[in-house]
Amino acid sequence: MALTPESGAGPSVDLDDVARRGRLLVVESVAHSGAGHIGGPLSAMDLLVALYFRVMRIRPDEPDWPERDRFILSKGHSAIGQYAVMAMRGYFPIEELATFDSGDSRLQGHPDMTRLPGLEASTGSLGQGLAVGLGIALGARMRGLGVQTFVLLGDGETQEGMVWESVMVGARYGLGNLTAIVDCNGLQQYGWPPVPGEERRGDRRDPLAGTHLRGAFEAFGWRVLEIDGHDMEAIVAACADARSAASGRRPTAILATTTKGRGLSFTEGRFEWHAKVATADDVEAARLELGPGPGGAAGS
Numbered sequence: 001m002a003l004t005p006e007s008g009a010g011p012s013v014d015l016d017d018v019a020r021r022g023r024l025l026v027v028e029s030v031a032h033s034g035a036g037h038i039g040g041p042l043s044a045m046d047l048l049v050a051l052y053f054r055v056m057r058i059r060p061d062e063p064d065w066p067e068r069d070r071f072i073l074s075k076g077h078s079a080i081g082q083y084a085v086m087a088m089r090g091y092f093p094i095e096e097l098a099t100f101d102s103g104d105s106r107l108q109g110h111p112d113m114t115r116l117p118g119l120e121a122s123t124g125s126l127g128q129g130l131a132v133g134l135g136i137a138l139g140a141r142m143r144g145l146g147v148q149t150f151v152l153l154g155d156g157e158t159q160e161g162m163v164w165e166s167v168m169v170g171a172r173y174g175l176g177n178l179t180a181i182v183d184c185n186g187l188q189q190y191g192w193p194p195v196p197g198e199e200r201r202g203d204r205r206d207p208l209a210g211t212h213l214r215g216a217f218e219a220f221g222w223r224v225l226e227i228d229g230h231d232m233e234a235i236v237a238a239c240a241d242a243r244s245a246a247s248g249r250r251p252t253a254i255l256a257t258t259t260k261g262r263g264l265s266f267t268e269g270r271f272e273w274h275a276k277v278a279t280a281d282d283v284e285a286a287r288l289e290l291g292p293g294p295g296g297a298a299g300s
C-alpha cells in the first residue's frame, strides 16, 4: 500500500535525524526566549516525532481536516517540543520558533489552542489532557469518525487524580480509539530523595517510575504496552497496535520508558534541566553534540 501523509506516514525522513534536529531547536528556542522547559521536551522528542512523522493521519496545511487524528500534549510544559516538531512537519515556518513564549506569539509557553491552528487543547495545568482526549474520542465515535486520539502524559502527571477519573471513564465508554502515552522518565521538577553517599542530590529516578502504572491501567480495563520511548520502531509499532484495537472496547496505554533531558550529555538525567534556561554556551555545546540544525532556527 502506498503511504501518504494522510494515511499516517509523514515525509520519508530518518526519524532519528528529525528528532536530533528537534532537540536542537528546543535548546535554541528556549535560549532565545529566555524561558521554557528543556528536560521534558527532550524526553518526549522521539514520541512526538514518531507521532507527527509516521503515526498520525494529519494534513499540516489543513489543520482542521475533520478526519485527522487528534493529539493532545497533556504535559503542556513540553510545548516547545511539540512546536519544534510541528514546525519541522510544516504547520508553520521554523523561523516562528524565535517568537516562542513572547506575549503576542502563537507559540505560548504552554499550548494555547485559541492561537495556534493544529492544537486540539490548551494545556499546562497537569492532569486535564486525558479528560479532553476521551471527550474527543467519544465524540468521534458518536459521529462515526475513524480517528485515533493520542494523549501524551508525564509519569509525574499521573499523580493527578483527574487522570484516573479519565482512565475510568475511558474504559466505561469502551473507547478503543483512545490512546494514552506516558512519558516515563522518572523525574519531575525534582528527583527522588537522595540516598546517603549519592553524588548529586536529587538526580535519582523515581524507583517506581512507570512500574506501578501497568497494574493501575489494567485494573481499569485498559490494554497496556511497555516500550523503550527512544526506540522509533517500537514507538511506531505500539501506536499501530493501539490503532488496530480502535474498534474494540478497550483503550490502550503505552508506557514509554525515557530519559529526562535525552540527547545531550549535560542534560540527561539531570532534574535541574526541567525548566532551566540554556545559555549561549549551552547552545554551542548542543550544536557540537547534535550537529547543525535545519536552518533558520531560533537563536541561530
Ligand SMILES: Cc1ncc(C[n+]2csc(CCOP(=O)(O)OP(=O)(O)O)c2C)c(N)n1
Pocket (backbone or CB within 6 Å): 039, 040, 041, 043, 075, 077, 124, 125, 126, 127, 153, 154, 155, 156, 157, 158, 183, 185, 186, 187, 188, 189, 260
Ligand atoms: C496541576 C499542576 N501542578 C503543578 C504544575 C507544575 N509542574 C509543571 S511540570 C511539573 C512536573 C511534571 O513532571 P512530569 O509529569 O513527570 O513531566 P516531565 O518529567 O515529563 O517533564 C510540575 C509539578 C502544573 N503545571 N500543573
